[in-house]
Amino acid sequence: MDFSRRAFLRGLVGCSAAASPLLTPVTFAAAPWEERLVVLVLRGAMDGLDAVRPRFDAAYGPLRPTLAAAPGLPVEGGWELHPALAPLLPLWQAGEFGAVHAVSTPYRDRRSHFDGQDILEAGSGGDDVEGLRDGWLNRLLLHVPGAEAETAYAVGREDMLILRGEAPASRWSPDARLRLSPQARRLLEVVHHEDPLFRAASAQAVAIVDGLAAEGMEAGGAADHRRLAAFAASRLRGDTRIASFSLGGWDTHVGQPAALDRALSRLADAILALREGLGPAWGRTAVLCLTEFGRTAAENGTGGTDHGTGGAMLVAGGLVRGGRVGGDWPGLDALYAGRDLLPTRDVRAHAAWVMRGLWGIDRGVLEGAVFPGLDMGADPGLLL
Amino acid sequence: MPFDPHLAAVRFGTGLGPRHAPPASADEMLRRLRGPDRAAALWPVARSAEAVPSQVELNEAARAVREGTEAERMAALDRQAAMREAARAARAADFRAHLARRLDASDGLRERLHAFWADHLTAVARNGPGVHFVSAYWEEAIRPHLAGSFPAMLEAAILHPTMLRYLDGARSVGPDSRAGLNGGRGLNENLARELLELHTLGVDGPYSQADVRELAELLTGLSLDRDGLFGFDPRRAQPGAETVLGVAYAEDASLDNVRAALRDLALHPATARHLAGKLARHFVADAAPPALVADLADAYRATDGDLLAVTEALLRHPAAWSPERLKVKQPFEFVASALRALGVGGASVVALGLGDTRRLFIAPMSLMGQPWQEPPGPDGWPEEAEAWVTPQGVAARIDWAMERPEALMARIGAELPDPRDLAEVALGPLASGPTLYAARAAERRGEGVGVVLASADFQRR
Numbered sequence: 001m002d003f004s005r006r007a008f009l010r011g012l013v014g015c016s017a018a019a020s021p022l023l024t025p026v027t028f029a030a031a032p033w034e035e036r037l038v039v040l041v042l043r044g045a046m047d048g049l050d051a052v053r054p055r056f057d058a059a060y061g062p063l064r065p066t067l068a069a070a071p072g073l074p075v076e077g078g079w080e081l082h083p084a085l086a087p088l089l090p091l092w093q094a095g096e097f098g099a100v101h102a103v104s105t106p107y108r109d110r111r112s113h114f115d116g117q118d119i120l121e122a123g124s125g126g127d128d129v130e131g132l133r134d135g136w137l138n139r140l141l142l143h144v145p146g147a148e149a150e151t152a153y154a155v156g157r158e159d160m161l162i163l164r165g166e167a168p169a170s171r172w173s174p175d176a177r178l179r180l181s182p183q184a185r186r187l188l189e190v191v192h193h194e195d196p197l198f199r200a201a202s203a204q205a206v207a208i209v210d211g212l213a214a215e216g217m218e219a220g221g222a223a224d225h226r227r228l229a230a231f232a233a234s235r236l237r238g239d240t241r242i243a244s245f246s247l248g249g250w251d252t253h254v255g256q257p258a259a260l261d262r263a264l265s266r267l268a269d270a271i272l273a274l275r276e277g278l279g280p281a282w283g284r285t286a287v288l289c290l291t292e293f294g295r296t297a298a299e300n301g302t303g304g305t306d307h308g309t310g311g312a313m314l315v316a317g318g319l320v321r322g323g324r325v326g327g328d329w330p331g332l333d334a335l336y337a338g339r340d341l342l343p344t345r346d347v348r349a350h351a352a353w354v355m356r357g358l359w360g361i362d363r364g365v366l367e368g369a370v371f372p373g374l375d376m377g378a379d380p381g382l383l384l
Numbered sequence: 385m386p387f388d389p390h391l392a393a394v395r396f397g398t399g400l401g402p403r404h405a406p407p408a409s410a411d412e413m414l415r416r417l418r419g420p421d422r423a424a425a426l427w428p429v430a431r432s433a434e435a436v437p438s439q440v441e442l443n444e445a446a447r448a449v450r451e452g453t454e455a456e457r458m459a460a461l462d463r464q465a466a467m468r469e470a471a472r473a474a475r476a477a478d479f480r481a482h483l484a485r486r487l488d489a490s491d492g493l494r495e496r497l498h499a500f501w502a503d504h505l506t507a508v509a510r511n512g513p514g515v516h517f518v519s520a521y522w523e524e525a526i527r528p529h530l531a532g533s534f535p536a537m538l539e540a541a542i543l544h545p546t547m548l549r550y551l552d553g554a555r556s557v558g559p560d561s562r563a564g565l566n567g568g569r570g571l572n573e574n575l576a577r578e579l580l581e582l583h584t585l586g587v588d589g590p591y592s593q594a595d596v597r598e599l600a601e602l603l604t605g606l607s608l609d610r611d612g613l614f615g616f617d618p619r620r621a622q623p624g625a626e627t628v629l630g631v632a633y634a635e636d637a638s639l640d641n642v643r644a645a646l647r648d649l650a651l652h653p654a655t656a657r658h659l660a661g662k663l664a665r666h667f668v669a670d671a672a673p674p675a676l677v678a679d680l681a682d683a684y685r686a687t688d689g690d691l692l693a694v695t696e697a698l699l700r701h702p703a704a705w706s707p708e709r710l711k712v713k714q715p716f717e718f719v720a721s722a723l724r725a726l727g728v729g730g731a732s733v734v735a736l737g738l739g740d741t742r743r744l745f746i747a748p749m750s751l752m753g754q755p756w757q758e759p760p761g762p763d764g765w766p767e768e769a770e771a772w773v774t775p776q777g778v779a780a781r782i783d784w785a786m787e788r789p790e791a792l793m794a795r796i797g798a799e800l801p802d803p804r805d806l807a808e809v810a811l812g813p814l815a816s817g818p819t820l821y822a823a824r825a826a827e828r829r830g831e832g833v834g835v836v837l838a839s840a841d842f843q844r845r
Contacts, residue, residue, distance in 0.1 A: 043760070111577070112587050114763050157753050158760070159774045173776040176751060178783050187822040187835040188782060194818065195840035197712075197773045202782065205775035248760065253552050253574045301570020302555040307577070337593065 035284050035319065035358040036236045038243050038274060039137060039162065039351075042267070042291040043117060044250030047305050048312025049297060049341060050260055052099045052325055053080040059332035063298045067256055067305070079325045084264035087272060091316065096282075097271070098322035100313045100350055100382065102330055104293055104343035111307035113251065116292030121162035123348055125373045136348075136370050137242055138165030140355065143365045149204070152242040153235045155228050162244050170208065170240070174231040178209045229270040233277025236285070250291060256304040271316050283318035286354055286383065290347060296339050297332055310341035313350060319358065321384050345380070352376050357383040386705050390812045394845045395667065395709070396699065397492025399721030402801075402809050403729070404490055410699040416491040417531050418692065423485040423495065424527065427730055429478040432520040432545070436474060437467040439545070439612030442513050467513040476741045478519035479756055483745070484730030486720035497530045497695065498522065499716070500666050503764035504659075505541040505583060507550040508757065514549075518757045521546035534659065534689035535650035538583060542575075542646060545608050551575040551762065558604040558622025558637075571622070576600035578762045584649040586658030595628050602626040602645055605637050616642070656684040663698060669710040670768050676703040709814070709844035712769040715752035717845075718781060719745055722837045725810035726789055732796040740795060744788050751780035773843075781843065786834035803832025816841050 050067055054060050056078025061068050072080030073089055081089070091097035107119045123136030141147045142165075149168040154160040156173050163169045180188065185206060192198040217234070225247055232243040247270060249263040267289065275282045294311025310330075315322065328344040336342040352366040352374060367374050389406035392413065393399060400406060407413045430436070445467065448460035486495050502522045509517045525544045529537035541547050548554040556572035557564045564570055576599035580591045605621035608614060621637030631648055633641045649655060660680035664672035676698075683697035684690075698704055713721060723733070736744070746756050753772060759765050766772070793800050803823040807815050819839045826832030836842060 109593060110581075110587065111593070112581055113761060115587055157751070157776055159753075159766075159771045159777070164770065171774050171776060173751075176776040176779045178779040180782070180786065181827075181831065183827050184786060184831050184834065187826060187831070188838060190818045190822045190825075191835050191839035191841065194816065195844070197769055198778060198840040198843065201773045201775050201778040205779040205782070208775060209779070253572055254555055300572050301557055301559060301564065302552055302572040304572070306573045 033241060033359050035286070036241050036243070036278070036281060036317075037355065037358060038232060038236070038285060038287040038317070040267070040270065040287065040289040041117070041121065041160070041162065041244065041246040042250050042263075042289055043113070043246050043248045044252075044263075044291075045113060045116070045293050045295055045307055046250040046263070046289075046291040046311060047252060047256065047260060047295040048099075048101060048291075048310070049294065050256065050305075051082050051085070051264060051314065052101060052312045053082070054078070054101070054329065054332065055080045057329075057332050059297075063332060065299070066303060067299045070257065075325075076323070077325060082260065082264055084261045085268055087265075087268040088316075091271075091275075092323050095321065095323040095384075096275075096318060097314070097316045098320055098382075099325045100315065100345075100347075100380070101325055101327040102310045102341060102344045103313055103327055103347040103350065104310050105347055107293065108309065109337070111293060111309070113292060113307075118161060120290055120292045121160065123351075123371045132372075134165030135160070135162035136351075137162050137244060138167050138169060139370045140242075140361070141165075141167035141169065143361065143369060144359070148239075150235070150239040153232065153240045153244070155232045155235075155243060155245040158246065160244055160246065170204065170235075172205075172208050172231075174227045176205075176209075178205055180206070225266045225270045226273045229273035230277045233274050236278060237281055252295070253300065253304045253306060254302040256299070259304070267314070274316075285317040286319045286358060287316040288351060288354060289314035289316075290351070294341050297335050297341055298339065308340035309336045310343035313347055315382060319383050321382055326380055326382060345377075346374060348374050349376050350380055350382055353379050354382055386702070388705060388707075390814055391705060391707070391709075393492065394721075394814065395704075395711075396496060398486040398489055398495050398717075399492070399724045400810055400812060401487075401724035402727040404724075407493075410696075413491075413493050413699060414692070414696055417493055417497075417695065419491075421494065421527070423489045423491065424523070426488060427481040427484040427734065429481045429519040429523050430474060430516070432517065432524060435516055435520055437470055437513060439514075439517075442467065443610060443612060445513075464513055471513050471516045473738050474516035475519070475757070476738050476746065478516065479746065480734045480736060480741060482519070483720055483723070484733050487724050487728055487733065488730040493695070494530060496667075497691075498527055500663070501530060501537065502526045503759070504662060505537070505547070506759055506762050506764040507541070507544070507547040508759065508762075509546060509550070510758070515757070517546050529691065531692040531695070532690075534684070534691055535647045537691070538650045539643060539646050542579065542583075543606065543614055543642075545612055545614055548575070548606055548608060548614065551578055553603060553606050554608040556600060556604055556606075557620045558601060560623055561604065561621050562619040563617070564620070564622075571597075571600050571604065573597065573600045576603055579603075579646075579649065582763055584658070585652055585654040586661075589652075589654040589658065591629060598626040599628045599645065602628060602633055602641060605639070606642065650689055653681075653685060656681040656689075660684060660694075663694070664703075665767050667698065667711070668704055668706070673703040676701050710769075711845050712772050712843055713845055714765055714772065715749045715754035715781070716756070718752075718837075718843065719749060719784070721810075722785065722789065722842070723792070725806060725837075725842075726793075726801060726833070727809075728792065728796070728798070732798070736795065744792055744795075748780060748784040748788065751776075752784070753777045753780070782834070782838045785837035786831065789833050789837070790830040800829050800833050803829060803836055806833055807836050810836065811841055814841065 053072050088097045106125050121135050122132035124132040152169040154163040154171045192202050228245045252259045295305035295308040300306050330342040330344050348371045355361050393406040445460045445463045448456045509515050525540040551574045552572045553575035557569040559570040577596050581587045601622040605616045607617040616639040625635040626633050660677045664676045683694045687693040807823040819841045822835045
């Protein structure tokens with residue numbers, strides 16, 4: 001990945017646009033489009049059956065005597081939301097928060113977090129874990145005219161596969177900082193020059209730090225979920241149109257009530273922080289919360305659940321058709337492999353239809369390049 | 385087979401420094417590895433039995449919080465807060481010992497192997513008051529077997545309380561066992577799955593979901609008593625024979641069954657391939673040379689998992705000595721090798737307090753993406769360079785290199801070296817023209833030291 005200083009400077013000018021009224025409206029046209037997409041990767045396999053509960057399904061209670069015992073928040077259609085999602089109930093009622101159930105990637109049977117997440121972020125068909133070394137959001141960028149380094153942002157300390165690839169994308173953690181004299185900058189370029197990986201990363205680091213300093217954003221400090229969301233939102237108010245970060249704590253093998261409560265509370269916090277940070281741009285945003293797979297339909301012997309297959313995707317934002325649980329419910333009497341929720345739709349199809357709806361991306365591009373081998377099928381109507 | 389002393393220190397040791405000559409030969413490295421563990425004797429870490437707070441105290445407090453009177457609860461919560469602080473201080477002290485070992489080691493290979501195998505058999509203690517137990521786990525289950533047998537290491541690791549707690553092994557109960565039928569508790573697949581997927585056969589290994597379940601049932605007798613000590617509890621063991629990978633294990637539940645299954649998994653040909661691949665990827669290149677992997681697997685199989693033999697096969701393989709340095713040091717490796725290159729001794733580091741340890745090392749390492757002893761999952765730290773060399777990761781390394789060595793030297797009453805001397809000592813013939821130029825061209829000593837340590841030359845191994 002090679003970044004030109006020109007591309008960075010272009011990005012940096014746009015970056016301050018939200019803050020400076022002196023720049024002409026022409027700089028806003030630098031962004032390819034107005035709609036924003038945020039992809040949250042929930043690492044650890046979120047239990048969709050506990051987050052969004054099929055109370056109407058007669059098999060549910062018997063499968064989960066402890067986990068299903070505590071009442072959830074009833075919503076339409078006989079569904080219930082997990083109590084920890086209470087802060088998002090007003091959004092649900094306003095149609096800005098929803099779910100899609102019985103979905104998964106094509107990954108089957110191994111139920112490995114690490115492969116599952118790689119496949120989720122690579123957007124691959126499942127058999128070719130080794131094949132796809134880049135992420136689907138990065139492949140999307142290759143087909144967007146005018147996309148630049150600032151267009152997509154991976155936020156947090158880790159390196160996210162979902163935005164890895166040929167297309168330039170920005171990566172930063174809100175708690176990162178870099179204090180360098182002009183001479184030190186110059187010498188760093190010298191000692192990184194012959195190593196393309198270091199050269200690109202340090203050049204981008206310097207450019208980002210300069211950009212943030214120009215906006216007056218403070219560096220350093222904590223990098224908790226709220227800060228990740230706030231930082232992503234601040235980029236999305238500028239020239240960024242795609243942001244991604246991850247939240248962990250979903251692997252609830254033991255003590256699921258307390259653990260899932262914590263993880264869902266953090267997710268609710270993060271979504272509310274995004275909404276607050278985006279301001280008016282929330283109305284032009286779609287947030288997709290994806291996880292590598294769901295968990296067993298039956299609770300296990302230690303107050304939790306084990307790795308499964310079908311699960312739920314949570315969605316938020318002004319552009320989504322929220323306040324409902326989409327998807328085709330297969331019933332809990334027909335389990336996959338006798339243990340897991342049966343997935344009835346490829347979750348990538350939902351992501352593809354969202355991208356088509358947001359930006360008019362060509363179906364051929366989505367099925368051929370972004371999610372190779374995907375059949376998008378019919379529009380599930382996730383967007384307004 | 386070409387032997388390069390400087391490459392040996394950097395690629396297979398803890399780096400070059402002014403206080404140690406690089407190894408003269410692979411024979412010397414292997415001889416030291418076979419010999420006494422001097423670094424551990426010099427800089428010991430607390431064992432489980434001596435850990436403060438102890439598991440007994442932790443369990444007592446947890447019980448009081450769960451079942452005690454209001455007064456007992458409040459007192460126990462206070463004790464827990466104090467124990468959390470004590471645990472963090474203990475962990476920081478063990479961190480200093482690990483760092484000191486790398487600084488003083490004339491047997492750097494041992495420290496590198498320790499880190500590799502501890503990562504392969506990752507166990508994390510996430511609960512606040514128990515964070516200090518991981519060092520003891522490393523010391524007790526991993527370190528004694530570095531030049532020994534993998535089957536023995538695997539058994540020690542899986543049966544260790546820290547691992548059983550981490551992967552829920554101690555809570556998993558046979559649904560048809562006495563305890564299961566009485567208490568309504570049951571099976572948890574976590575330990576069995578990671579044992580097959582991560583520790584032995586590998587994710588592409590020839591195991592099925594049925595094997596995961598059977599193995600989980602076989603492991604159900606493993607438990608921890610009220611004091612947190614390991615024991616085999618037949619009342620929790622799932623009755624009936626289990627078949628794992630086509631091998632049937634005897635009907636009567638016993639620890640011998642568990643041991644037999646662990647040994648069979650350790651000696652499975654897929655395990656040989658899996659471990660060989662990991663070793664090659666960790667020490668030599670992200671894209672492991674297939675010939676190297678094949679030879680390491682052969683050495684493993686031929687010796688029933690003798691790790692000294694496998695390490696020897698690694699050191700004697702031409703692919704291990706490729707002059708192109710393709711691997712990127714992980715944050716702890718980077719920080720330790722930087723201090724060694726600066727001539728800092730173990731005693732200086734061990735004398736530091738908690739605040740300094742956090743500010744100088746632990747917090748910056750977190751920013752670099754490696755919170756000490758807390759990898760994101762049981763698969764440990766990522767290997768690929770791209771995972772570490774992100775803008776935020778590299779910013780953290782540069783920021784550390786520019787600021788912390790000077791701060792550390794001030795703390796311990798030492799001087800920063802001349803950057804040109806540092807480049808000479810830290811890299812020797814491995815230093816490139818640009819790095820030598822930058823060392824000369826820096827305006828300030830601290831800046832010169834910073835650019836040498838932040839250089840791609842020093843970051844790669």
